[in-house]
Amino acid sequence: MTPRIETINEKKLVGKRLTMSYANYKVGELWKSFMPGRKDILNNLSSDLISLAIYKPTHFEDFHPTNEFERWATVEVADFDKVPNEMEAFVLPGGLYAVFDYKGLNTDNSIFQYILGTWLPGSDYVLDNRPHFEVLGNKYKNNDPASEEEIWIPIKRK
DSSP states (O other): OOOEEEEEOOEEEEEEEEEEESTTOOHHHHHHHHHHHHTTOOOBSOSOEEEEEEOOTTTTTTOOTTOEEEEEEEEEBSOSTTOOTTOEEEEEOOEEEEEEEEESOOSSOHHHHHIIIIITTTSSEEEOSSOEEEEEOTTOOTTOTTOEEEEEEEEEEO
């Protein structure tokens, strides 16, 4: 699987966040909390959902399933003028990303093991310390083998 390499400008996001680890993965809880209030976000730039993760700089160098990180359930917005009370604003910094078009279930995280363990070491890039995210567009179907999403991995040249 070969990614496309893209540079993006910063994005304004609105959503909810939760601290978790892979050993105590609470992504379902996060999205259940976010989705009812999604309709209150009035200045969306698209209908895409963005699932974002903020890792500590050493998260993958010294990986343990108990390492905590912050996961966000968000949408991209035009501005922060009307952030619903139970939501938060987040500015995703721009930069270089490897974008993987992924189809299928991702219940075992094998795609991330491939990206970080095989593709990245063999590429001209290293991981950059910026948020990782997935774009869940109109072809995304939760827990469906026909589901499609984009996986955005922050990178910089070696």
